[in-house]
Amino acid sequence: MNEILLQARAIRLALPDMARKPAFGPAPMKTILDDVGFTLARGAALGVIGESGSGKSTLARVLTWLAPPQSGDVLFEGRAVRDFSAAELLAYRARVQLVFQDPMSSLNPRRRVGASITQPLRALGRLQGRGDEARRAGELLERVGLAPHLAQRWPHELSGGQRQRVGIARALALEPAALIADEVTSGLDVSAQARIVALLDELRRDTGLALIFISHDLSLVRSLCDEILILRQGKVVERGASAELFARPREAYTRALLDAIPLPVPEPGWLDQEEPAEAGE
Template sequence: MNAVTPVLEVDELVRHFTTKDFLGREVHRVRAVDGVSFTVAPGETLGLVGESGSGKSTTGRLVLRLDDPTEGRIRFEGQDITHLNAAQLLAVRRKMQVVFQDPFSSLNPRMRVGDAVAEPLKSHRILKTAAERHERVAQLFQRVGLDPRFAERFPHQFSGGQRQRIGIARALAVSPRLIVADEPITALDVSIQAQIVNLFMDLQQELGMAYLFIAHDLAMVRFLCHRVAVMLRGRIVEMATTEQLFAHPRHPYTQALISAMPIPDPDRELARQRIFYEAVTPPREARLAEVEKGHWVLA
């Protein structure tokens, strides 16, 4: 472990969902997250990638303690938060925020967007007066590239990209140390995606936050993230620096994902060779092994 304490440490995290019959007997168990471990350093962006249903979003919810883990441990800035109750979590949640995937449903349609951004300030009792909160909201709007006068408008009066900027402003309101971004650009047009990703990078350089960036767009992950963890059927099958992962992918599933990335060159795109991999649940006994410094592969 580095001398600097990680912002986030996840150790053998497990989340199982069960279905039961009318007698209360378990009939099926889904291993949504099945022994996931990783760390996120201060100021670092860790990308969490994989196909739909791989457990990425569930992992994000567990990290934020929006869902309770079945097993495992979550440490935030050195503090074990795995079993904290709602009252104890309140102080921690000021330091860890989320940007949701859908900018259309993540805002209350009946609430002015300025009030939505000010809500965390009220919940955490950071600023006591309405005037102070109003000034803070204006600063946040400017920081994410919006006119502070827009604070009096309602969500339906904004485009998708503007709504996502409002969501980012709301996450920034309490000056968090970690932001979990759960596919924050998926619902946006390609031109707007680049703006939002650049905004994330600018804010990280300015404020030194760490990101857990959940996505399936490998091109954006390659551009934004320092390290990448690849998930398959609830397990991390490969984890490395972004440069290592894209230069020398080791796991067949990672190779298949990277081979599916479109190439912005018509001739090279026509010549691109796809690698096909039939996704299967990794064996329970398989463990991550370090194949080179900082590069881990499930074996």
């Protein structure tokens, strides 16, 4: 449980700042992430919090090596992703999956839900015919609390919460060791948000999936994550155990973040409550 799965070390990333690009010549570089580091143990849950533009999504892109940083390293199971061959990078991205906020934009509208979910398996030649595809789609849907028959639906026929579950199901298809969830609850109503968080928590407990949960919502982060990283303008402001940080924020910025958001007192055991069935299941 304490074995380190993923580690970020002194990540520094700068990108061209198009807003300040002169009429002629290259755009000046803007530092987006500055000396960001953390460790994620196997099966742990790390929350990443920070105001808009603080670099959370960019960090997710760095971790999956969609945006290789100028300096610093990401280590997966002790090995630097920077040194991975193309084939190893592909295998790494199967192990560390990214799920975005808006599954409508990541789900192909012309593909049935089942085909979308099994697409990563198909791409890697891991499906044996139609029967296997239907079976795998059904299993993955059940793992995220949806009825297998939803495989036949089109993305637009699902609710926002159901679509987000489909996005998670697809991310689970390749049995990753870690899931990076970038604002996956934004745009959902409060109860759908809570149920997505409960699902992630359940997946973590049942399968040992490690989570990086990026969110604006401190109460959701607190209920799910044991460790928290607070970003501001690309720098780590504070990092530590969730309970400690919420009880005794050391930095003024953290206190301001905590004060700015009304924290509902979570009912004891609310995560263990039975899930109400979603419409259309």
